Amino acid sequence: MSKRGMLIVLSGPSGVGKGTVRKAIFEQDNNKFDYSVSMTTRKMRPGEVDGKDYYFVSKEEFEHEIATGGMLEYAQYVDNYYGTPLKYVNQMLDDGKDVFLEIEVKGAMQVREKVPDGLFIFLTPPDLMELRQRLVNRGTDDLDVINMRMQTAVEEIEMMQNYDYAVVNDEVSEAAEKIKTIIRAERWRVKRFLPDYKKQLGELK
Numbered sequence: 001m002s003k004r005g006m007l008i009v010l011s012g013p014s015g016v017g018k019g020t021v022r023k024a025i026f027e028q029d030n031n032k033f034d035y036s037v038s039m040t041t042r043k044m045r046p047g048e049v050d051g052k053d054y055y056f057v058s059k060e061e062f063e064h065e066i067a068t069g070g071m072l073e074y075a076q077y078v079d080n081y082y083g084t085p086l087k088y089v090n091q092m093l094d095d096g097k098d099v100f101l102e103i104e105v106k107g108a109m110q111v112r113e114k115v116p117d118g119l120f121i122f123l124t125p126p127d128l129m130e131l132r133q134r135l136v137n138r139g140t141d142d143l144d145v146i147n148m149r150m151q152t153a154v155e156e157i158e159m160m161q162n163y164d165y166a167v168v169n170d171e172v173s174e175a176a177e178k179i180k181t182i183i184r185a186e187r188w189r190v191k192r193f194l195p196d197y198k199k200q201l202g203e204l205k
């Protein structure tokens, strides 16, 4: 059977807790998954590390990556570019690792087109008041940026129907458990086995 890894796309509005839940999953299952570090033109926040949280680049550098086919997907989100460098994701999948992308919905829909056998999970807040509170509590964005993020959140939640699963992030540990259950079940989906059998059947003919 094919040992290529699974691409796991975790989307959901900014501040819902994608990073927090993903870290909880990685802490429990340290070696099972890999995380794709995104590229962005946004300014680095205090405490962020280049190459760990993001690859922080200029607009020109980002546009060069787009032009040279270096991005699996990219989108503009609240005045900045964000995107997934293609090379690392491919390497990890070829090595049989399951790779997490933590990305907004426009980019996720591009991945859906390119990688139809990916797993698409939408992390959603218990309600919008709680989402706003999480953005405020995080303390990383000014009020006007929080308002823009909330505006975008409403549009993003309307895109939930394009995902395979929705998970409410009420309690971090519960959301992490649910996502792990989804991933376990996804490994046994018939569509993951068919290409190998079809190839073998083709070789027999």
Ligand SMILES: Nc1ncnc2c1ncn2[C@@H]1O[C@H](COP(=O)(O)OP(=O)(O)OP(=O)(O)O)[C@@H](O)[C@H]1O
Residues within 6 Å of the ligand: 012, 013, 014, 015, 016, 017, 018, 019, 020, 021, 134, 135, 137, 138, 169, 170, 171, 172
């Ligand atoms: N279940 C939860 N209950 C309460 N607070 C939470 C929960 N999950 C995450 N948080 C808090 O909400 C804030 C936003 O979380 P986090 O940065 O993980 O969100 P995110 O979806 O990754 O955001 P972004 O997309 O902007 O990177 C953080 O301060 C985090 O500690």
Ligand SMILES: Nc1nc2c(ncn2[C@@H]2O[C@H](COP(=O)(O)O)[C@@H](O)[C@H]2O)c(=O)[nH]1
Residues within 6 Å of the ligand: 012, 013, 014, 018, 038, 039, 042, 073, 074, 075, 077, 082, 083, 084, 102, 103, 104, 105, 106, 107, 108
């Ligand atoms: N399409 C993509 N969206 C991404 C990527 N990396 C992060 N993001 C999303 O952007 C917003 C804002 O992030 P923040 O770090 O400024 O709070 C959030 O929804 C992220 O999930 C990416 O590679 N592609």
